[in-house]
Amino acid sequence: MSRLLLRHLDLIDVRAGQLLPDREILIDGREIVAVSDERISADGATVLDLGGRIVLPGLVDCHVHINVAAMGPPILPSLGAALASVELREMLLRGFTTARDVAGADAGFRVAVERGIFLGPRLFVSGDALTQTGGHGDSRGPAENQDQQRVGSVIVDGADAVRKAVRENLRRGVDHIKLMVSGGISSPSDPLEGVQFTEAEIRAATETAASAGKYVAAHAYTDEAVYRAVDCGVRTIEHGSLISDRAAKKMAEAGAILVPTLSPYYWVATKGEELGLPSYHIEKAKIPYEATGKAIEIARRHGVTVAYGTDLYKTPHEQQAYEFILRAEVETPAETLRSATVVGAEVVGLQGKVGEIVRGAFADLLAVDGNPLEDLSLLQDQGAHIPLIVSDGRIVKNELP
16 A cells, blocks of 8 residues: 545544644555644655545444344345445445444454455454344244244353353454343344343353453343343443433443444334334334433433444445434534544444544544534435545545545
8 A cells, every 4th residue: 555645634633522624644554644734745645635625534333234134034145245245335435434243244244354355344243143032133933943043143041052152253253242131122022121141141241252352242221131231241232222320320330331323213113114114113113212312311421431333224224324313412413423433443442543533543534525523414425425535544435526
């Protein structure tokens, strides 16, 4: 990779939530080597004049499912992978340069992106999620048997079975472990408010993951499920829509991170029939649809770190960035951008390397026609307002004049 010098731009400091005028950025290979408010001398570098546009770090989505096609009715694995490659490419062209898959994608997808076989965001994967019999992630109907369980999750009961399943995922090269500890809106046989897996089972997962330097992300809705998961060592809570002060305090004390996902509830509750979703799915979605905004407010009040996630599973994937619009109803644009950048970097363990434009960081950045600190709708419309995308030092989109 050659050197790239970006000139005539304003830069968003996502940590401070401020706009820094008239900056220059020098990229060498995959890394940012200089950010300055003075002229940078870089003989031989390719120079791009951004015409005063605003630059922000590449976005981080901490809750995606790229292999959705394979998680539905059985299809050929090769077709599932091909469809996932399209999903990854479109995600990157919306401005998401890092993504964390929390069920369905194995390490092969990560390697395909790293080798340049698939064009997509830097990827972190969990492999198959762990679910108890009849839990969220058990996709079988009442007449189906164990062999008819779908891709994306594995059914385990008892601490020993959980421990073995975690080890199997680790053997296959995952970055984190996904555990289902409460009911969900898309599963047919469990109540949303249900609490799943025993403390012994959850601890078996967190202790086994920690022994390998990994962590557990837990699907959890209710206050009790969240409290139990965090008390047993879970690091990130996915959804957390029904938490109260008790669970939020526990999360803050433990340093656990909340990854709320407003998008699935919005689309399922308001467009579920058009999407052809079953009635139980629509009815379940109405509960977190009304509650998630309040949960984010409770979490922030107690000092819980809040990330950005979309979880567009059975809903319109092209609406990935609509989560910004939904989050704007309960927090400032600066808070949401921070969630989708520096907090995302913390979730995936790349603080200082991802989610901010500083010396030594990976060169992931977007140039935007307008100021996202004032208008998050600029991140909508499939990247229509983002003329330049640089990912890991590569220009993947350039529509500058």
